[in-house]
Amino acid sequence: MKGGNMMTETVFFNPGNSLGNFQDYNEAVRSAKIYRQKHNELEDANVIVVNGKHNDSYDIFLKDHAEKNNDDNEPYTIKKQI
Structure with missing residues (x-):
């Protein structure tokens, strides 16, 4: 999923495991990148930005969750993997 075209993938998360919720996609991506940089131990784990089932906001999660x-x-659609 890094770079290039990404196939749509639906994943399920417990909303309580969200690292953050944002109304703006760019803000969500920026926050996910900052989280990833601050947590160097996440070498193989990915922080992902997802769109909620109502497509009205963006959440960030650890993909391992x-x-x-x-x-x-709840079902979420992956928008970006970092």
Whole structure:
């Protein structure tokens, strides 16, 4: 998913695991990059920016926190992987 075209992928997260919620996509990407830089131990983990199921905001999550779909999780669409 780095660079080039990205296929749409739906992932499930518990909203309580969000590292941040933003109304502006660019702000979400900037915050995800800052988080990634501050946490160098995340060598293989990815911080991702996702669009919520209502497409009205952007959240950032650690991709490793993706979960299987159950009643507590919401579907998100990956917009950018950092």
